[in-house]
Amino acid sequence: MISAGQILFKLAGNRIDGREVTGFAGLIQTLFDPFLLTAFAIYGSATVLWVYVLRYLTLSQAYPFMALSFVLVPLASHVFFGETLGLRYWLGAALLISGMMVMNT
Known part of the structure; x- marks a missing residue:
């Protein structure tokens, strides 16, 4: 979800x-951007889900899964934005x- x-x-x-x-109108326009609002909603939902997960797992068990975002976000940026993933990315992802x-x- 975080990714x-x-x-x-x-x-x-x-x-x-x-x-x-610029100005107040620009701020309002930015704050009500559909992508931004959806991202905030996803982060809020992810936080609630995280609290639920922590009811059943220790923090030391659950927290390493946060590292998945370091793998998933670059993959998604490659798909959606055409960003290049080099050998260092693949080696780092394998290590993570x-x-x-x-x-x-």
Whole structure:
């Protein structure tokens, strides 16, 4: 969920970059951007879900899964924005996933 929120924040940022954001009207227009509002809603929902997950798992069990966003956000940025993923990304992603597996076994 956090990864989807990050992509929506980027989409909102791209839209804001294309318009003049000055004065109160610009602030309101920015705050009510559909991508930005959806990203806020996703982050709020993710927070509620996180509290629910922590009812059943210890923080040391659950927290390593937050590292998945470091893998998923660049993948999504490649798909949605055409960003390039180099060898360092793939090596880093493999290390993160390996580390998560070690920590949760």
